[in-house]
Amino acid sequence: MRLSELTAQGHFNTRVYPSPFHARTEPLNKLKAWGRWGDYLSATAFNCPSLEYTACRNTCGVFDLTAMVKHRITGPDSLAYMNRLVTRDVSKLKPGRVGYAVWCTDEGQVIDDGTIFHLREGDYRLCSQERQIDWLLTNAIGFDVSIVEDTHDVAALALQGPTSCATLKAMGLTGIENMKPFGLEHYLFEGTELMVSRTGFTGDLGYELWIDPDYAIALWDRLFEAGKLLGIQPIGEEALGLLRIEAGFIQAGVDFMPANETVRTTHTRSPFELGLGWLVNFDKGVFNGRQALLAEKEKGSRYLSVRLDIEGNKPANDSYVYKGKKVIGTITSAMWSPSAKASIALATLEAPHGKPGDKFTVDIYYQRELKWSRVMATATVVKDAFYDPPRKRQTPAPDW
């Protein structure tokens, strides 16, 4: 394309797009609290982040996911392509299933994590936090595949919380309760296709809904109508940030640096170092990072990613982790967890520290009315997520 043709498009004049749900989210955003997520204006909070969090844990919350970077991978070699791209064995991911995945550089360092939706035989959607088109196209060399970024062509909502299934049932999605975790189904919705997956970023029962942006408003209205008596609330990024820490989910750019955006090469992390060794399959043939990860397995990792249960009630944001007087790691995410009733954190520790039950010290700086204090608190490595209700896994999904 010629430069003049490109400039004639004028697309770059719009810096941030309103989401297809903006006409509904805008009046609901009492705080007028907006941030930027990818190409979109995204609500950081609507009314009160604590209440939004509480809605997700007790009734259900709706989060606008449209800005999530989405790619569609199709063509005769799509499975071979996906298997070379990510570390896990995608051949085990049947049509109608969703899988969490990470993908690496040749050096075995994580570029990003995301979810693979096997929509139909050989037809995949890859969702990620970061833009990936350059890497995905590089990966396509030698494969008969089509790679399209369709972020703008798919409007998406996350509906998360105990009453999420009941809300979808009330909206008319018959049989939704029988969908297994990480399942997906296509429904007819007002003449278009609505894809629903039992996935989410909150560690609770929850679903994600994917639809043509032209039907976004209709979906929002039907959803809120159905959830009216089930406590449905819009939620923003702040609340989601709390929910995901309780669930123990890591976030790119927060808990690890995406390898392709990292200047200092030693600041990247491998899947093993992020506690995601279970996503690495060495028996499936060549994949990006295979050789480096085999070598790491042999030699040992540099870091461990752990969950910490910290005494007291002060969030240990940005703290160092000490063993005696020696710094052995840092905290990457921390919060007071209302559900676990504990101060919790995600941390990166230098290997070999970090076996479940290991105790360390963290320094927490906090202030009371502008007066700073410091407390040294004991942090215990825990294995499981801080918040892990059985309903997350139950099928049929329970009614609340």
Add this chain to the structure above:
Amino acid sequence: MTDKNKVVIIGGGHNGLVCAAYLAKAGKQVTVLEAAEQVGGAAITREFAAGFKVSAGAHLLYLLDKDIGKDLALESHGLQMAKTAMSTIALAENGQHLTFSGNQVSGEGVSSEDKAAMVEYHRFMTRFAGIIGKLHNQIPARIRLDDRGDLISLAKTAWSIRSMGKTDMREFLRMAGINIYDILKENFENPLIRGALSLDGVLGSFLGPRSNNSVYCALHRWSGSGEMAIAKGGMGAVTQAIANAARKQGADIRSSAPVSRILMDNGQVQGVELENGEQLMAGTVVSNADPKTTFFKLLGARHLEAGMVRKIQHIRMRGNASKLHLALNGRPEFTGLDETQTGERLVIAPTIEYVERAFNNAKYGEHSTGPIAEITIPSLHDDSLAPAGQHVLSAVIQYTPYELKQGWPDAKQAFTDRVIDLIAQYAPGIREQIVHAELLTPVDIEREFRIQGGHWHHGELALDQFLMMRPVPGIAQYQGQVDGLYLCGAGSHPGGGVMGSAGRNAANAVLASKPVDDQ
């Protein structure tokens, strides 16, 4: 598990054959598979007109490694020189040519300053090229701190530069990355000297004299024995001798056996499949093909990790040089040259600005309107190439980009005429002597020699594609990512020219690899 003692070598170019000879000598069971009817790759002698034979690819021998010659006893396998210690004659239209011989330059109008400068130029170029020459027979060190061997190798290279003394070291470090235009301007005043010497920096490359890396290219050219020679029987005799040496060591060499793909299983090489469907199983496969052909066409990009694919895709290897072959019914008469002089290396590069302008066209996807040439008439030294009293002219012609906007099918005839006109400016009667003319453009070179992009060095000679970065970091030690697959061609260190070092280094890399049981 496939047998690692079995080695299949894809391609019987000079490097593939050298590699075969060394591996067979070390006890490996070696099979060389050459796609063409005769082995030799781009170092072959073939008929191009009835009764006329020529070195169809490379035509001058100046880099062939002396140790390889000795190790493989090439003389006892039939290698003879028809002409050694060739001079270079820079052609002038008025017949006032200049002759370069060793560190001397002579001819009408050469100043005493230029004569002195030539002595000094020859001294430092030889010395600096020696640094590069020393690296030829090394497996490039990786830049890392955790391997003693690599550190020692890097330290040796650093020491060989430092031990030149302050003045030469500074000059070497200053010159190595810059362009030959500046260096020649600094040293010489005679336009024809500048033009002729600049060819060393640009022949075979996508560079003009003002392009960075042209000094490095010249140093590469100077990094061999320091003299040019023509083999008796042409370049084909060189590769035939190497093939004979390999056979003597027990290597099985098959021609007309094109490989269609490298067989893989879970990251481990299993062997190769021929175009006729035949499969040869082997735990080690060594490819003499260029890196892009090897990894994209024969292996398939999907068997590499994507970062490596990207690196290989970015190798610069678009050919810019063509070969012209003329069958002549008599000895060409160059104005002002006697018969002995006609047998030297003749170059057409009247001024360095002319060479730069010749390159300008190539930058925009056009062939030169005023091309440059390196001409030899090997039949003056070797009567096996043409019928008695008749001759062959072999010339390297630049600039002729692989990706020609006009397309080579349309442009080829007119360009051939243009080149003949150019030569006729210096040898006025030559057009009438032509029995047959053949021009191999980079597209023809790609087809005949199976080199993607038709770049006879299998990739630009440049500092960013040099040593531990040739062809790309991660495969510069002749192997990488694919267990059991090695490279032995000019795409690997130390690069192009009929040298053999890449083949031998690759053989050493194969022999140094640990048996599977130990891994």
